Amino acid sequence: MSRANLSSQSCSIARAVALVGDQWTIMIMREMFLATRRFDDFLNLTGMSSHLLSQRLKKLETLGVIRRQAYSQRPPRYEYRLTQMGRDLWPVIIAFKQWGDRWLTDDEPSVQLIHKGCDAASTPRLMCSQCGEPMEAHDAVAQLAPAFEQERSKLRKQS
Amino acid sequence: MSRANLSSQSCSIARAVALVGDQWTIMIMREMFLATRRFDDFLNLTGMSSHLLSQRLKKLETLGVIRRQAYSQRPPRYEYRLTQMGRDLWPVIIAFKQWGDRWLTDDEPSVQLIHKGCDAASTPRLMCSQCGEPMEAHDAVAQLAPAFEQERSKLRKQS
DNA sequence: AAAAGTAACTTCAAAAATAGAAGTTAGTCA
DNA sequence: TGACTAACTTCTATTTTTGAAGTTACTTTT
Numbered sequence: 001m002s003r004a005n006l007s008s009q010s011c012s013i014a015r016a017v018a019l020v021g022d023q024w025t026i027m028i029m030r031e032m033f034l035a036t037r038r039f040d041d042f043l044n045l046t047g048m049s050s051h052l053l054s055q056r057l058k059k060l061e062t063l064g065v066i067r068r069q070a071y072s073q074r075p076p077r078y079e080y081r082l083t084q085m086g087r088d089l090w091p092v093i094i095a096f097k098q099w100g101d102r103w104l105t106d107d108e109p110s111v112q113l114i115h116k117g118c119d120a121a122s123t124p125r126l127m128c129s130q131c132g133e134p135m136e137a138h139d140a141v142a143q144l145a146p147a148f149e150q151e152r153s154k155l156r157k158q159s
Numbered sequence: 160m161s162r163a164n165l166s167s168q169s170c171s172i173a174r175a176v177a178l179v180g181d182q183w184t185i186m187i188m189r190e191m192f193l194a195t196r197r198f199d200d201f202l203n204l205t206g207m208s209s210h211l212l213s214q215r216l217k218k219l220e221t222l223g224v225i226r227r228q229a230y231s232q233r234p235p236r237y238e239y240r241l242t243q244m245g246r247d248l249w250p251v252i253i254a255f256k257q258w259g260d261r262w263l264t265d266d267e268p269s270v271q272l273i274h275k276g277c278d279a280a281s282t283p284r285l286m287c288s289q290c291g292e293p294m295e296a297h298d299a300v301a302q303l304a305p306a307f308e309q310e311r312s313k314l315r316k317q318s
Numbered sequence: 319a320a321a322a323g324t325a326a327c328t329t330c331a332a333a334a335a336t337a338g339a340a341g342t343t344a345g346t347c348a
Numbered sequence: 349t350g351a352c353t354a355a356c357t358t359c360t361a362t363t364t365t366t367g368a369a370g371t372t373a374c375t376t377t378t
Contacts, residue, residue, distance in 0.1 A: 005206070006182065006186070006206070009206075010266075010269045011189070011259075011269045011270065012255075012256055012258075012259025012260045012263055012264055012268060012269060012270075013185070013186075013189045013252060013255050013256045013259055013270075014186065014189070014259075015259050015263045015264070016255040016256070016258050016259035016262075016263060017182050017185045017186060017255055018182065019263070020258075021180070021181070021182045021185050021255065022180070022181060022182060023165065023176050023177065023180045023181060026172070026176045026180050027165070027172075027173065027176065030170070030172045030173070033296065033301065034301055034303075041315065044314045044315050044317050045311060045314050045315065047164070047165070047168075047314070082296075085262050087295070087296045087297070088258055088261060088262065088296075089254075089258055090285075090295060090296035091250075091254035091257065091258070091285050092251065092254040092255055092258060093172060094254075094285060095250035095251040095253075095254045096171075096172050096175040096176055096180065096251055097171055097172045097175070098250065099171075099175050099179075099247055099248055099250070099251060100170075100171025100172055100173075100174050100175035101171045102247060103175075103244050103247065104171055104174045104175060104178070105171055105174070107169075108304055109171060109304070110169045110170045110171060110303065110304045110306070110307035111170065111171075111172075111301050111302065111303055111304070111307065112301070112302045112304070113299040113300070113301060113302070114299065114300045114301075114302055115287040115289060115290065115292070115294060115298060115299055116297075116298050116299065116300060117287060117290060117292050117294075117298060118287060118289050118290035118292070120287070120289035120290065121289075121302075122287045122288050122289050122294065122299065123288045124285040124286065124287060124288060124294050124299075125285065125286055125288050126249075126250050126253060126283040126284065126285060126286075127283065127284055127285075127286045127291075127293075128274045128276060128277060128279075128281045128283060129281050129282045129283060129284050130274060130277050130279035130280075130281050131274065131276060131277035131279065132286075132291075133274070133276050133277070134286075135274060135276075135281065135283050136246070136249060137192065137241075137246045137247075137249035138246070138275075139274060139275050139276060140272040140273065140274055140275065140281065140283075141272070141273045141275060142192065142193055142270050142271070142272060142273075143270065143271040143272070143273055143280075144193075144269065144270055145267055145268070145269045145270070145271070147269065148269035148270065152204060155203045155204050155206070156200065156203050156204065158203050
């Protein structure tokens, strides 16, 4: 299966990952949430090549995750901003951050999140949308839609 | 900057992404959370090449995200299971799922999460660890540690 | 008026990663 | 004995990424 074909799966995880689940895209999104807006800042702050940055920004714009906006006509200059679709990727970035903070360092986190609501340093957690209780892997059971089950049993038999 | 060097950044997002932020690793983790345990099932259900699957499983084992365990001595057969480090990646997978469900499909989600605590279909949300209120991108302010600020202003000047 | 600088890119060759097909190992089953 | 199975490994072709250099359309400095 080629990379592109991942997005043809019916699973929304596969689709999401096919579009925005690569390392440099996630680094771009980190920068977006740190208020970076300009090409050369993305370039220097992520350390990626300009070629790839250009490609990724175009892809994200096409997808509707970010939009490109002129902030000067002469000389022509552009900046990149999140759309709602882009802002909704925040939980993905935060999830990576929490995991990294927990498992990959003993130091203080390099970024702390201050919750505007209560003014405290927050380490956001997942909670159940229905009852509001905190939720972890073992608190949930995955229930597969019939179509997805079928897709999977076909795939299993292919070997 | 080569890919590997991402993990030398002090930012835990960069580190996390360098280790587990690629498409196939995330697909492997999806399968882990769907209770897949065996090589050929990962192979067929993700659609990745066996070469890459083998590499990724080794990397994840070395990192401590999964462990490899014999379930038969003769013939020698192995299965893969999550460690606590691996289970803690659940929020990453769920975050991708929620985003995909919201932005990439109009159909019913292919997977529904049933919360064991309340027995309802749940779409987990982030909440503040301090006050328990739901949290989104605009509810937080990022506060950078001095060392990270310094790292970043050096990087900015490199252009 | 010419030269240097700047932001936002594009181009290109070399290196690295991935895909897909085929092969291997250590067995069991008919 | 021959087919089958799970869990891989090996190989070459293709695709992606890197890193350096170049381009465009201006503004600022000398």
